[in-house]
Amino acid sequence: MIDLHCHLLPGVDDGPDTLEESLALCRIAVADGITHSIVTPHIHPGRWENTKASIDRDCKALQQALDDHNISLKLGFAGEVRLTDQIMQQVENDEIPFYGEVDGYKIMLLEFPHGHIVPGSEKLIDWLLVRKIRPLIAHPERNKAVMRDVSKIEPFVEKGCMLQLTGGSLLGLFGEPVEKAAHEILNKGWVDVVASDGHNKGSRRPELSIVYGVIAKHLDSTAPTNYLLKNPCIIAAKQIYSESDVHQSIDTDIHLHD
Numbered sequence: 001m002i003d004l005h006c007h008l009l010p011g012v013d014d015g016p017d018t019l020e021e022s023l024a025l026c027r028i029a030v031a032d033g034i035t036h037s038i039v040t041p042h043i044h045p046g047r048w049e050n051t052k053a054s055i056d057r058d059c060k061a062l063q064q065a066l067d068d069h070n071i072s073l074k075l076g077f078a079g080e081v082r083l084t085d086q087i088m089q090q091v092e093n094d095e096i097p098f099y100g101e102v103d104g105y106k107i108m109l110l111e112f113p114h115g116h117i118v119p120g121s122e123k124l125i126d127w128l129l130v131r132k133i134r135p136l137i138a139h140p141e142r143n144k145a146v147m148r149d150v151s152k153i154e155p156f157v158e159k160g161c162m163l164q165l166t167g168g169s170l171l172g173l174f175g176e177p178v179e180k181a182a183h184e185i186l187n188k189g190w191v192d193v194v195a196s197d198g199h200n201k202g203s204r205r206p207e208l209s210i211v212y213g214v215i216a217k218h219l220d221s222t223a224p225t226n227y228l229l230k231n232p233c234i235i236a237a238k239q240i241y242s243e244s245d246v247h248q249s250i251d252t253d254i255h256l257h258d
Contacts, residue, residue: 001032001033001034001035001208001209001212001228001229002034002035002036002037002038002228002229002232002233002236002240003029003034003036003037003038003195003196003198003206003208003232004038004040004099004109004136004164004193004195004232004235005080005109005138005164005166005193005195005196005197006029006037006038006040006195006196006197006198006199006206007039007040007042007197007198007199008022008025008026008029008037008039008062008075008198008206009022009039009041009055009058009059009062010022010058010062012041012042012048012050012054012058013041013042013048014042014048014199015041015198015199015200016199016200019062019065021200021201022065023065023066023069023071025198025200025201025205025206026066026071026073027071028198028201028205028206028207029073029196029198029206029207030071030072030073032207032208032209033208033209034073034196034206034207034208035072035073035074036073036075036076036232036236036239036240037073037074037075037076037206038075038076038077038078038099038232038236038239039055039059039062039075039076039077039078040077040078040079040080041055041058041077041079041080042079042080042082042111043079043080043081043082043090043095043096044082044084045082045084045086045090047082050079051095052079052094052095052096052097055077055079055097056077056097059075059076059077062075063075074240076099076236076239076240077097077239078097078098078099078107078108078109078236079096079097079109080109080111080138081096081108081109081110081111082111082113083110083112083113083118083121083124087124087128088124088127091128091131096108098133099136099235099236099239100235100236100237100238100239101237101238102134102234102235102237104132105129105132105133105134106132106133106134107133107134107135107136107162107235107236108133108134108135108136109135109136109138109164110135110136110137110138110161111137111138111139112137112138112140112143113143114142114143115143115144115145116143116144116145117143117146117152121156122155122156122159125156125159125161126159129159129160134160134161134162135156135161135162136161136162136163136164136192136193136235137153137156137161137162137163137164138164138197139164139165139166139169139197140153140156140165140181140185141165141166141169141178141181141182141185142166142174142178146181146185147177147178147180147181150181150184150185150188153185153190154190157190162192162193163185163190163191163192163193164191164192164193164194164195165182165185165186165191165193165194165195165227166182166194166195166196166197167194167195167196167197167207167208167210167211168196168197168203168204168211169181169182170182170183170186170194170211170214170215171210171211171214183218186215186218186219187218187219191227192227192235193227193228193231193232193235194208194211194215194224194227194228195208195232196208208228211224211228212224212228215227215228
């Protein structure tokens with residue numbers, strides 16, 4: 001499995017504080033069947049001042065530590081970009097790390113505030129799309145406005161945004177309203193990726209194997225492979241396809257929703 005959204009780098013956001021904690025999380029991921037983790041530290045001006053350059057540096061350092069400790073997890077990186085009025089400047093300054101490209105669009109992990117959908121968000125999406133940047137919206141099911149009415153996220157899907165659900169949401173780990181919204185979004189066919197959003201060894205573990213079976217039960221046997229392996233490989237192809245073991249096991253058919 002490929003985990004496209006997780007927080008494994010030490011001391012950069014609300015994920016692990018120390019290298020030892022990072023290595024412990026990576027061991028959990030490997031034991032769960034995850035072969036590649038695309039680390040996505042928060043990029044939130046005024047709170048977490050991560051940039052493409054700093055994340056690249058920290059990702060390489062953690063990969064070296066994994067190799068030194070014989071932990072068989074391969075890392076790539078992007079960033080979980082908070083929707084703020086500074087995104088346009090961040091894009092212009094080349095501070096945003098993207099997953100890769102799909103159909104000529106760079107893919108950016110975009111996080112909405114948890115309490116609401118910011119007025120004007122659709123205009124920002126238009127601005128990004130004109131610049132050939134396609135948002136992958138992180139855990140929309142955990143947004144309070146979407147919990148109340150999942151149709152609130154539909155305009156963004158119609159514009160061309162992709163959606164990433166958190167595995168734990170489908171398991172009820174964030175409460176019943178989140179679980180309900182997650183399953184509604186999944187059943188509507190709006191989902192492109194399911195990821196762990198792993199942060200720690202407690203309630204936010206970097207694991208996906210349990211949710212694999214849940215998705216298969218609610219949809220069909222091919223769905224979990226698409227959400228947990230094929231689509232992540234398409235989105236982060238330049239970071240993953242260099243690994244021959246993955247490249248040989250994945251076809252290149254596009255499984256993302258239209």
